[in-house]
Amino acid sequence: MSDGRDGLPPGIDAFDYLGTMVLVVDEVGRCRFANAAFEEVVGASRRSVQGVSLYDWFVDRPTMRDVVAGVMQKAYATSRVHAELKRHPHVTAGDPLPVQVIVTHLNHGDLILVELVEVEQQTRQEREERVLDQAQANKELIRNLAHEIKNPLGGIRGAAQLLEMDLESPSLTEYTQVIIHEADRLQLLVDRLLAPHRRPHVVSDVNIHEVCERVRSLILAEFPKGIRVQRDYDTSLPDFRGDREQLIQTVLNIAHNAAQALVDRMASGDALLIFRTRVARRVTINRQLHRLALVLHIEDNGPGIPESIRDRIFYPLVSGRDGGSGLGLTLAQTFVQQHQGTIECESEPGRTVFRILLPLL
Structure with missing residues (x-):
């Protein structure tokens, strides 16, 4: 009994582990395979997708038809295009989803691999990478700066205390107290900067x-x-x-x-x-x-x-x-x-x- 995957490349189920949407279509654009991510995003089961025209899923059908035809005729090995993917009405009111479509010819019969990357997801991933890099840079900067501040800060506070012991005028000790209090305030700030990196992770x-x-x-x-x-x-x-x-x-x-x-x-x-x-x-x-x-x-x-x-x-x-x-x-x-x-x-x-x-x- 056929499961609808006759003629598909071996190991195609591995596409289910990808976070991006993947379709495999034949030479006329009929869907032969849809991965789990595609099911999730469009709100349709792969059984209902199989046999349906790829172009029915896009707002601009002619553009997608031309792209797939160009790859099929080997005018180019891979093509990228921005498009709007239709979704089931129960998914965010059925609003089309902006995606980047990557079309590649498979070395397995007359089959085409269509990868769909959400534009928002791609933007978010790029933003996450920038945030991670920036956070790591901030962490190193804070650590280095805090340690550079702590050593002279202790010396300043100690010198102010020694100076205060030798002062006879109460009015002058007010100035040393200002130094000591401000040094303590800066010490507290440094400790707060370092606290997240010192505290153990209690799971x-x-x-x-x-x-x-x-x-x-x-x-x-x-x-x-x-x-x-x-x-x-x-x-x-x-x-x-x-x-x-x-x-x-x-x-x-x-x-x-x-x-x-x-x-x-x-x-x-x-x-x-x-x-x-x-x-x-x-x-x-x-x-x-x-x-x-x-x-x-x-x-x-x-x-x-x-x-x-x-x-x-x-x-x-x-x-x-x-x-x-x-x-x-x-x-x-x-x-x-x-x-x-x-x-x-x-x-x-x-x-x-x-x-x-x-x-x-």
Whole structure:
């Protein structure tokens, strides 16, 4: 009995392990194979896809037909084109998905390999790589700078203490006290910069909703009036292995920043903070494909992050608030990356969303 894969290359099932969508079509454009990623994205089973014309899945049918024909006739070995992929109506209202299409002739009969890469996914992966590189550079810079500061700082403080012992005038000791206090303040700042890299990673079973509830209670205790903390949880999310205290600190740092930005709205009684959890399937995080991932959105209806620092909010010592240390989001990013996850932010006036993505499987 045939399973519909007669004439296909051996080992074709390996395409199911890819995070990108893959189709194999014949010389007239009929789909002979669709991998699991394609099923997931378009919202259709591979059984329903087999035998259907490839061109029916695209908004611009003629362009796709010309590209496949060119590769089939060996006018070129590989062709790339941007296109819009149709999806089942139950998937995000059926809106077409912008993709980059890579068409290649297979050395196996008259078959064509069609790879579809989501433009948004490709952009996100490139952004993740930049963030990882920048975070690593920041980490090395902080470590080196902190150690360079600590040694002379101790000497300055010690010299001020010795000088104070020899001073007879109380008015002059005020100046040495200023030196000592400022040296202590800088020492505390250096310790906070180094803390994320010194603290051990304590792993246990973590429930993300328990983390959110803990943060929610802390926010409402500090800001009891004028703010509503809304929960939108996917209760099917499983527990996962992680450092509970680090994750609480991560969510608290983001939520606390949001609450502080909502002070004006609190006065008018319409401040809103939302914790939203979802599950994502077949997600690429930090260049690795994961079958299952947790998505946590922390959203507020505040004024938004100033555009001048929007691209630098995860850098150390960058703050959009007077008196802010600029370490909260840096710490949050460090803890998320220690969980092999990513953190992103989108902001505009009236809506700011931090998106934390953590692998589950």
